[in-house]
Amino acid sequence: MRWYRTGNGEGRLIGRTSSYRVYPSVIAPLSSETSETDRKLGPSEMRLNYGPSTGGLVESVNFSIDSPGELITGIKVNYGFKSRKLKLTGKRSDDALLIVERINGFHSASNSIAYILAVEDALGIDVPEPVLMRRIIQIEIERIRSNLTVMERLCSAAGFGVPHNQLAALREKVSRIIGKTTGHRYMFGTGMIGGIEAQFSGVAEELEPLISEFRDINESLLQSKIFINRLQGNGKVSGMNLVGPAARASGLMHDARYDSKSLPYSRLNFQPIVRHEGDAFGRFMIRAEEIFSSVGLIERAEELSGGNDGIGPVSPEIRDGTGAARVESPQGDLFVFVEIENYLLRRVEIMSPGESNIEAFRRSSVGTIFTDFPFNWESFGIWISEVGVELE
Secondary structure (H helix, E strand, O other), X not given: OOOOOOOOOOOOOOOEOOOOEOOOOOOOOOOOEEOOOOOOOOOOOEEEEEOOOOOOOOOOOEEEEEEOOOEOOEEEEEOHHHOEEEOOOOOEHHHHHHHHOOOOHHHHHHHHHHHHHHHHHHXXXXXXXXXXXXXXXXXHHHHHHHHHHHHHHHHHHOOOHHHHHHHHHHHHXXXXXXXXXXXXXXXXXXXXXXXXXXXXXXXXXXXXXXHHHHHHHHHHHHOOXXXXXXXXXXXXXXXXXXXXXXXXXXXXXXXXXXXXXXOOHHXXXXXXXXXXXXXXXXXHHHHHHHHHHHHHHHHHHHHOOOOOOOOOOOOOOOOOXXXXXXXXXXXXXXXXXXXXXXXXXEEEEEEOOXXXXXXXXXXXXXXXXXXXXXXXXHHHOOOHHHHOEEEO
C-alpha cells in the first residue's frame, strides 16, 4: 500500500472497518441500531415510531423517538431494514466492480472509483494523469447532483413546492448531462481497473447555464426567513467524528480531496470550504457553496484530461497485493481496503461515511423539537443503502 499501512497509522480519526483500523484512534463500529441503550422513559414521556416506510422518507429507516410532547429527549436510529450481504471475495477484481458500483446508484462514481483506486494500489498499476482527472470530473459532477438532491429534500420538508421542483428539474438536467457523457445516468460501466470509459469534454460549459439557474434559486431561498429559521440552530453538532459537509459546517477541515493522495486534487489548487455554524443551516450552505466549487474543479480538471492515454483497461503484471484508497464522496470520507491473491479478492473492507454521521445526527436531534426533525435529518444527506452493506 502506497499511502496506508497496517498497525498505527497517521491521520485524523474517521473510524474503522470491521477489522482494519484506518487510524490509530477509532470509534466503535456501529450496529444496525444506534441508541442510548440504558435510557428509560420518564414519567411524562412516550416513545413514538417513525418509519421504516412512510411519507417523507426516501429510504427504509426507523426512528424511535422519546418525547414528553414536542421536545425530542432521546432517539434511536434503526437502519437494519436495508441490510444487504454482498459476496465479493473469490471474485475477480474487475468482476466485483459491477457490484460495488451498484451499492448506491446516486454515489456510484465515488464507490467505484474508491474501489478501483484500492485495486490499482494493490496491483501496482500506475494510472496516467488524464484518467485521474476524468475520475475527479466524475466525482464532482456526482457531488453536484447529490447536493442538489439534499437541498431539494430540504425544500420539500419546508413545503416549498416551487424551489423543490426547480431543484428537481436542475438535478434531472445534470443527470442528462451525465447520461450523454457516460452512456448511463448513474455512470455504470464508466470505471475500469487502470482506465476509464469516458472523455468528459465540455462538461463545465454545459453546466454553466444550470449553475446560473441554481444561483438564482439559492439566493431566493436565503432571502426566505421562514426557510432559514427552520435551519439555523437546528441539529447543532461539533467535536464528534464528523465527515463530509457535516464536518466542514462545524469548522473542521476534513476532506479527502485535501488530505488524501488517492486523487491529485492538489493539481487543481483545491481548498476545502469551511463554515462554523455546525447546524442544518451550515450544512445547507456548505452544499450550496460546493456546487459552485465543483464546477470550477471540473473546468480545471478538463484542461488536464486531454488525450486518450490510459483510456482502456490495464492487464496488471502483479497479481497479489494489498491496497487502500480514500475519496471524498458527497457524504464524506469513503475508505476502501482490498487484499488480492492471484487477481482474486480475498478481503474487501468499505467504510461508508454514513457510519459516522448517523451517530452525529442522533446526538444532534436530542433537544430539538418534532417539527425540526426532517430538516435536521435531510441536512446530513445520509444514504442508508451505503451504511447497511455487509461484504463477504
